[in-house]
Amino acid sequence: MARANLLQTVASLAHDVPDPTADDDHIRNRIIAVMEKNDWCPFGLKVIVRDGIVHLSGVITEDQARQAAIVVAENVQGVKKVHDHLCWFDTVTGIYMTSREDEEVAKAG
Numbered sequence: 001m002a003r004a005n006l007l008q009t010v011a012s013l014a015h016d017v018p019d020p021t022a023d024d025d026h027i028r029n030r031i032i033a034v035m036e037k038n039d040w041c042p043f044g045l046k047v048i049v050r051d052g053i054v055h056l057s058g059v060i061t062e063d064q065a066r067q068a069a070i071v072v073a074e075n076v077q078g079v080k081k082v083h084d085h086l087c088w089f090d091t092v093t094g095i096y097m098t099s100r101e102d103e104e105v106a107k108a109g
Contacts (some may be wrong), residue, residue, distance in 0.1 A: 024049040027078050031056075034072050040065040042086055047073075052080035060086050066099075 028049045035041045042058030042065060049055075054073045060066050066086050073082040084099045098106075 023078070024051070027052065027054065027076055030076050031073050034076075035069060038068070040068055042069060049079075052078050053083070054079055054081070055083045055085055057085040058087070059089050061089055061091055063088060 028047045031047050031049075031054065032045065035045060040060075040062065042056070042060050045056075045058040047054065047056060054076075056069055056073060060069070066084065066088070069086060070082050070084060073079055084101045086099050088097045088099075089095070
């Protein structure tokens with residue numbers, strides 16, 4: 001599937017679940033519900049939401065899964081910002097890499 005098609009499909013999935021409120025628990029539950037429907041869902045998915053700011057963590061094996069997860073979270077009503085803490089694992093080489101955002105924070109600190 002082309003990246004544009006994947007992202008369009010993922011964005012439409014986020015709109016499938018009704019959205020009666022936009023509190024943090026509802027945002028978290030909605031993100032998890034949408035992601036768990038897909039085979040690209042990060043392993044060990046953890047979603048933390050505080051004041052509409054989402055932190056995604058877990059392990060992905062394809063970089064497209066990172067973008068898909070971010071798009072899902074960004075398209076949930078009430079989300080103000082998404083922080084990417086997803087780690088990428090290459091199943092062939094065993095290489096494990098943290099997110100770019102976490103690398104930048106580590107360099108700055």
